[in-house]
Amino acid sequence: MARKALLGGLLILATFSQAALAFDFNDVARRAKELAGKPYVRPDTPLPKPLTDLNYDQYKEIRYKADRALWRSNKLPFEVQFYHPGLYFNQIVKLNLVTADGVRKIPFQPENFDYGRNNIDPDKLRDLGFAGFRVHFPLNDKNVRDELIAFQGASFFRALGKNQVYGESARGLAIDTGELSGEEFPVFREFWIEWPRPEDRELTIYALLDSRRVSGAYRFKVRPGDSTATEVKSRLYFRDGVGKLGIAPLTSMFLYASHQPPATDDYRPEVHDSEGLSVQTDGEWIWRPLVNPKRLLITSFGASSPRGFGLMQRDRDFAHYEDLDTRYDRKPSVWVVPKGDWGRGRVELVQIPTKDATNDNVVAYWVPEQGPHAGGTMDLEYTLFWQANQETRPPLAWVAQTRRDRGGVGRDTDNSLRYIVDFQGGPLEFLKPDQKPVAGLWISDNGEILERQLVRNDVTGGWRVIMRVRRADDAKPLEMRAVLRNGDDNISETWAYILPPEPR
Structure with missing residues (x-):
């Protein structure tokens, strides 16, 4: 069966059969291993000044033309649009299309973009390269293709489930985050997007990751839904040891x-x-x-x-x-x-x-x-679930909210704080009317518990822990924990709060 896709004026012909695709995870792994065997070379593709001088609003005016989306005319469940480099999205990534006949480079063509009111000459940007891409799928309406997952800026990606809007992001890897030595940001240098079949409800994306101390192969299987799943498989090759x-x-x-x-x-x-x-x-x-x-x-x-x-x-x-x-x-x-x-x-x-x-x-x-050592290899697999309507919660009672005040009238001068923690759900829904759980409370050496209460929340059917605490040294953190028990059994998750220190 032959499929055609018009991509920026380039006609791509791919033949599909029951045969396996001509590219898979092991191909990316071989490239990552070969890359790790060589000295690290920092990607350096300077952007034209008109792109680096853009402010945020000017950059947002550059849009990929929706009618040029990959697979727009192929009656496939997925479509792909591309991000233009500019502003702080200055790392160019290579993009490829995987078909049954082999791998095709996806060319950058400025005529596929609308530059809005920006004073930019598209003819001077030919063969520039992409800053990333985004995949569209009918998440909320079968007649509308919503954004499903986006890889932009070489390091980060984010996805959506039904009725969600973009928020937090994920990364391929983190190295020395928060360390005084400085953080190393492994980046995705190249992607391969696998051509789906009309009946597919899963899209496969491969990626090559690289940084000073590690190279890696990644495979992302994206399954859209109420909670969109991103199944991640990676193989890492270390040029040098990594502390964290x-x-x-x-x-x-x-x-x-x-x-x-x-x-x-x-x-x-x-x-x-x-x-x-x-x-x-x-x-x-x-x-x-x-x-x-x-x-x-x-x-x-x-x-x-x-x-x-x-x-x-x-x-x-x-x-x-x-x-x-x-x-x-x-x-x-x-x-x-x-x-x-x-x-x-x-x-x-x-x-x-x-x-x-x-x-x-x-x-x-x-x-x-x-931690990994120089010359070492690591294989990892995990799944990210992007959730809203059906979030993962413990089978135990869970913390619905945490609130704080000064503890009531006359408490604003004694350096105390009152924390109100509401637990609900789980075993609390099955307690008999005459049953009352016990609150297990703990506080670190830098503080003391001045008052404690456990009261039923008649509105939610849960239980509320109230405790007033005082910290001995404001320049040090204060840790607190609370859990509900029924007899010897914990019937709630553990509320583990940390009050950060105040600088002197």
């Missing part, structure tokens, strides 16, 4: 929320793409609300072969955000499910100070206990 390797890194934004009010007036009650880190180990579910610290804050949870972790946006109530433009209530949660035994290590959370919502200041990833 971050696997399945997620990047998000947290400015403020009910447990950390804004520093200045803002009509929006909360501003964040994600509100907490969720971790599932073999024996415990942990919930750490995110914070916006005054200085870099790095915390972690040790585990052996984690069951899952993610940066989550549990609160879906529009009234808690009131932002008609950004729609924080529709931002996806991203849940990582490892495949195979990842061994011992830790889920690390890096939180960076930010004064506005334009910066992603939160990163979470898995760090293996044994």
Whole structure:
């Protein structure tokens, strides 16, 4: 069966049969291994000055012409459009199309772009190259192809499920994030997009990753749906040892929320793409609300072969955000499910100070206990779920919200804070009327619990933990934990909060 695609004036003919495609993951792995065997060469493709001088609004005016989308006329479930380089999207990536007959380079042709009001001469940009691409699929309406997944800027990618808007992102790999030595950003240098069949509901994308100390082969299988799944397979080749390797890194934004009010007036009650880190180990579910610290804050949870972790946006109530433009209530949660035994290590959370919502200041990833050495190889597989309507939650009671105040009248001068934590769902729904759980509370040596209460929340059917605490030294962090128990059994996830230090 022959398929034709008009791509920027180039007619691509591909013949499909039951035979396997002429390119697969092992082809990318061979390229990554060969690349790792050579000294690292930093990609250096300087952009024309008219592109580097663009501001954000000018760059947004450059749009790919929708009628030139790859597969627009082929009656396939997916379409592909491309990103133009410019502004800080200055790393060129090579793009290829995989067919049953072989690999075809996707050419950059400026006539496929609308440059808006920008004073740019397209004829001077021929054969420039792409900054990335985005895949479209009818997520919400069978007659409309919505954005499904986007790879832009060489390092990051993000996806959407049904009724979601873009929020947090993922990366192929993180190296030395938050370290004084500086972070190394592995980038995707080249992509291969596999031509789908009309009946396919899964799109396969291959990628070649490279940086100073590592090269790698990646395969992404994208399955759109209510919770879009991105199945990731990678093979890494290390030129040199890595001190801190971050696997399945997620990047998000947290400015403020009910447990950390804004520093200045803002009509929006909360501003964040994600509100907490969720971790599932073999024996415990942990919930750490995110914070916006005054200085870099790095915390972690040790585990052996984690069951899952993610940066989550549990609160879906529009009234808690009131932002008609950004729609924080529709931002996806991203849940990582490892495949195979990842061994011992830790889920690390890096939180960076930010004064506005334009910066992603939160990163979470898995760090293996044994770091890779020079000449070593590592195989990894996991799936990212981009969720909203059906988010991953523990079978136990879960934390619905965390709030904070000064503890009532007369408490504003004693340096104490009151935390209100609402648990709901899970076993709490099956407690008998005369049953009351017990709240297990813990606080680090830098503080004391002054008051504690556990009351039923008659509105949600859950239970509310209220505790007033005082920190001994404001220049040091204060850690707190709370869990609900019924007899000897934990019936809730663990609320693990950290109050960041105040700089002296």
